[in-house]
Amino acid sequence: MSNTVPDIATTSPGSIPVETQEKLLQVVMRRQAALSLRVAAVFLVPLLALPWINQSQAAFMNSRLFGFSVSWLILGICFFPLTWILSAYFVKKSDGIEAECTAVGRQMLPSPISKDVTAKASQEEGME
Amino acid sequence: MTEGIAWIPLTFVILIIVATVWLGIYATKKSQSASDFFVAGRSVSVFWNASAISGEYLSAASFMGIAGLLMKNGYDALWYPVGYAAGYLLLLLFIAGPLRRFGAYTIPDFAEGRFDSPMFRKIAVIFVLFIGFFYTMPQMKGAGLTMASILNWPYAVGIVVVGAVITFNVALGGMKGITFVQAFQYWAKVFAISVPVFILMSVYGGYNTNFARSADSPKSAPKLAEETKVKFAGLDGAPANAVAFNAGTVTRITFPSGAVLSKVTTARKPEPGEDSLMAGSLDYVLGDRTVPIPAGEWKQGFAIPAGASLESHPYAATRSGQALVKDGLPLRNAPKVEFLEGTSGVIAAGTTVPNGQANKKWSEPFGTMTGKYGHPLLYTYSLILALVCGTAGLPHILVRFYTNPDGRSAKRTTLWVMVLIGIFYIFPPIWGVVGRNVLPELYANNLTDYVVIKLPMTLTDNRLLGQILSGITSAGAFAAFMSTFSGLLVSMSGALAHDIYGKMLRPNPSQAERMKAFKVSAILCGLVSVLLGLQVKSFDIAMMVGSAFAIAAASYFPLLLLGAWWRGLTRHGAAAGMLTGGLLSLTTIVCSMAIDKKLLHWEVEPQIRTLMEQPAIWAVPLSIGIMVVVSLATAAYVPKDVALKMLRLHAPEELGVSKNYIDADTAPADH
Numbered sequence: 001m002s003n004t005v006p007d008i009a010t011t012s013p014g015s016i017p018v019e020t021q022e023k024l025l026q027v028v029m030r031r032q033a034a035l036s037l038r039v040a041a042v043f044l045v046p047l048l049a050l051p052w053i054n055q056s057q058a059a060f061m062n063s064r065l066f067g068f069s070v071s072w073l074i075l076g077i078c079f080f081p082l083t084w085i086l087s088a089y090f091v092k093k094s095d096g097i098e099a100e101c102t103a104v105g106r107q108m109l110p111s112p113i114s115k116d117v118t119a120k121a122s123q124e125e126g127m128e
Numbered sequence: 129m130t131e132g133i134a135w136i137p138l139t140f141v142i143l144i145i146v147a148t149v150w151l152g153i154y155a156t157k158k159s160q161s162a163s164d165f166f167v168a169g170r171s172v173s174v175f176w177n178a179s180a181i182s183g184e185y186l187s188a189a190s191f192m193g194i195a196g197l198l199m200k201n202g203y204d205a206l207w208y209p210v211g212y213a214a215g216y217l218l219l220l221l222f223i224a225g226p227l228r229r230f231g232a233y234t235i236p237d238f239a240e241g242r243f244d245s246p247m248f249r250k251i252a253v254i255f256v257l258f259i260g261f262f263y264t265m266p267q268m269k270g271a272g273l274t275m276a277s278i279l280n281w282p283y284a285v286g287i288v289v290v291g292a293v294i295t296f297n298v299a300l301g302g303m304k305g306i307t308f309v310q311a312f313q314y315w316a317k318v319f320a321i322s323v324p325v326f327i328l329m330s331v332y333g334g335y336n337t338n339f340a341r342s343a344d345s346p347k348s349a350p351k352l353a354e355e356t357k358v359k360f361a362g363l364d365g366a367p368a369n370a371v372a373f374n375a376g377t378v379t380r381i382t383f384p385s386g387a388v389l390s391k392v393t394t395a396r397k398p399e400p401g402e403d404s405l406m407a408g409s410l411d412y413v414l415g416d417r418t419v420p421i422p423a424g425e426w427k428q429g430f431a432i433p434a435g436a437s438l439e440s441h442p443y444a445a446t447r448s449g450q451a452l453v454k455d456g457l458p459l460r461n462a463p464k465v466e467f468l469e470g471t472s473g474v475i476a477a478g479t480t481v482p483n484g485q486a487n488k489k490w491s492e493p494f495g496t497m498t499g500k501y502g503h504p505l506l507y508t509y510s511l512i513l514a515l516v517c518g519t520a521g522l523p524h525i526l527v528r529f530y531t532n533p534d535g536r537s538a539k540r541t542t543l544w545v546m547v548l549i550g551i552f553y554i555f556p557p558i559w560g561v562v563g564r565n566v567l568p569e570l571y572a573n574n575l576t577d578y579v580v581i582k583l584p585m586t587l588t589d590n591r592l593l594g595q596i597l598s599g600i601t602s603a604g605a606f607a608a609f610m611s612t613f614s615g616l617l618v619s620m621s622g623a624l625a626h627d628i629y630g631k632m633l634r635p636n637p638s639q640a641e642r643m644k645a646f647k648v649s650a651i652l653c654g655l656v657s658v659l660l661g662l663q664v665k666s667f668d669i670a671m672m673v674g675s676a677f678a679i680a681a682a683s684y685f686p687l688l689l690l691g692a693w694w695r696g697l698t699r700h701g702a703a704a705g706m707l708t709g710g711l712l713s714l715t716t717i718v719c720s721m722a723i724d725k726k727l728l729h730w731e732v733e734p735q736i737r738t739l740m741e742q743p744a745i746w747a748v749p750l751s752i753g754i755m756v757v758v759s760l761a762t763a764a765y766v767p768k769d770v771a772l773k774m775l776r777l778h779a780p781e782e783l784g785v786s787k788n789y790i791d792a793d794t795a796p797a798d799h
Contacts, residue, residue, distance in 0.1 A: 016785070021771040024785075028778045033693065036221040043217055047210075047516075051508045054493040062492050067336025069343060071493060075206045076557050080550035083217050087543045090221060094539060098780040105783045 140599030183314030188270030198560030215519020268661020295654030320604025518677025683710030701759030709751025
């Protein structure tokens with residue numbers, strides 16, 4: 001498999017006006033950052049709350065469920081699927097954001113992007 | 129314990145070593161260019177890369193250490209697998225995509241390119257080497273212990289064998305070579321950790337059944353089913369030379385060849401003002417003679433004659449003669465002895481095993497691991513932060529993301545890594561829970577790290593099956609040392625060959641020179657790793673790995689997080705934060721270890737001691753805070769083309785603004 005990353009030399013991004021760079025950057029970063037922070041919050045809140053709940057609700061957390069204590073069941077077994085669900089959600093949403101950013105970015109960029117890259121991107125969009 | 133050579137486990141270990149070498153040689157035929165050596169030609173598919181990253185990540189600490197730590201400490205140890213896995217989520221959310229899009233070979237490349245600072249490359253290289261060697265030491269120790277268990281060989285032999293095999297493989301095939309090897313080793317490890325434990329559960333009961341067996345009798349502790357001979361380490365094996373007696377029952381250990389003690393203290397750390405160890409709580413019995421043993425340290429050692437029995441008598445703890453009460457219950461204590469010289473003892477059937485904490489403390493949160501300095505919540509939070517942030521700051525893991533074809537693949541790879549290691553991490557705790565009920569003698573001589581190797585051997589009704597299963601887990605343990613050590617070696621060799629040789633000593637070398645430098649660096653790093661491994665026999669595996677995570681969390685994690693997302697970060701801010709956070713956490717960790725080893729005799733407040741052993745809770749915010757403050761103060765040094773740099777980090781490849789900082793097979797980029 002060859003290197004699929006386009007070389008900047010073909011599109012001369014250095015020639016992109018600074019204002020366009022800034023606008024494009026805002027488009028690209030803002031939504032990705034919001035998504036990352038949202039998913040991180042959904043994950044970190046229960047993770048960091050668990051020790052505190054273990055202490056403040058000790059009786060409940062040590063009660064039995066399927067032979068385990070509730071706390072053991074959450075930490076030892078249920079936490080892993082939670083990370084899978086969150087990361088699958090993130091990757092799906094992130095891909096969507098990137099596709100939208102690509103469409104918006106193409107309109108912003110002054111010079112045509114290299115034919116190979118455009119063709120590849122169109123092909124992928126067609127597949128989606 | 130095994131006295132001779134365990135032939136079947138040895139056969140499995142040889143098989144995994146041969147398979148590793150063969151795969152390495154096979155992959156070498158495909159490694160032709162410098163790019164292949166450093167980043168596997170940036171062409172590794174998501175499946176192979178996810179398998180390889182998982183294979184690299186699941187180290188001795190994961191395969192043997194978590195099972196042993198969980199058997200020893202119960203619930204508190206569950207934070208390790210969860211933290212190890214959870215760190216990848218932060219990596220996915222904030223770092224994986226941007227890091228790949230930057231397109232470097234090593235993390236120091238990123239440090240240099242993001243800030244246009246060759247000086248920052250040097251700082252970053254130091255941390256790559258430091259974290260790498262810190263992480264290598266526990267892998268080496270695990271290799272030495274496993275070889276000693278299987279072959280009854282000296283500790284050093286395992287280290288030399290593993291060190292030599294992996295160094296050979298890495299020097300031969302570089303990154304592309306070890307990608308195949310590590311991917312294969314992930315699947316070998318999953319097989320080895322899962323299949324035997326299902327067979328064992330069919331004999332000893334399921335995960336929940338074994339958990340309930342312990343947790344439903346909160347006041348009791350594991351007992352020996354039959355008379356057991358136990359080996360004890362001497363002072364050179366500290367802290368594994370300690371035996372903490374149970375505070376609920378009288379315990380007796382007979383020493384056929386005698387014993388020499390170095391110290392007698394209390395099993396539970398005394399409460400403030402608690403009266404010292406009660407007289408008569410420990411003595412030895414020889415025939416009709418009973419000799420009380422005083423508490424304290426003895427320069428010459430306190431000798432117990434051959435054939436005598438050491439007897440501990442638990443007692444109600446007091447303060448100024450008044451009974452101590454905690455949570456409405458009378459507080460008890462028992463003696464703890466430390467041996468000056470290695471010896472062996474015999475413990476009678478039905479005895480509550482020494483060093484095994486009571487079921488309640490084991491099965492519930494805030495047991496002896498997090499509560500050892502009296503601040504369990506603080507300890508727990510700091511541990512979580514170290515593990516979660518540290519994962520996203522380990523150079524040998526991060527360097528793997530450059531092997532993805534693009535940023536999108538890097539994210540998908542991370543997702544699959546989380547699935548693969550999540551599946552793996554469900555199993556080590558099962559070993560610990562079953563081991564607690566079936567193999568309690570491992571508590572007595574502090575050998576719970578051996579549980580994955582020894583537990584299958586308890587299948588005495590079918591010894592052949594037990595030996596085969598033990599062979600499978602031994603091979604899995606070997607795969608764990610080898611894959612992690614491979615990754616560390618590639619990361620460190622890359623830092624030496626690419627960042628030091630190729631950037632500082634001899635800029636713009638030819639491809640042949642770069643590949644030669646990589647091979648020489650691999651041999652050099654392998655040699656140093658072996659030498660370091662020989663020095664750390666008495667250090668704890670989990671502690672050393674945890675320390676590497678804490679240092680990474682306070683150094684690389686803030687650099688990558690802010691470097692990828694905050695355009696205002698300057699090289700001054702990044703360097704100041706990284707150096708302060710990384711070096712301070714390193715210093716406190718080393719001091720804490722030195723206190724444990726009695727090399728330092730500091731009286732430290734328990735809260736401070738907790739923060740020394742687990743520094744992430746203050747070191748990570750400190751590092752980030754310094755980066756922000758210093759960057760704001762040096763805002764004039766923000767790179768002029770920072771918008772373009774940020775675009776390269778975040779823009780989808782389809783826009784065509786991405787550029788590999790180091791392009792494949794070309795002279796290093798002129799930045």
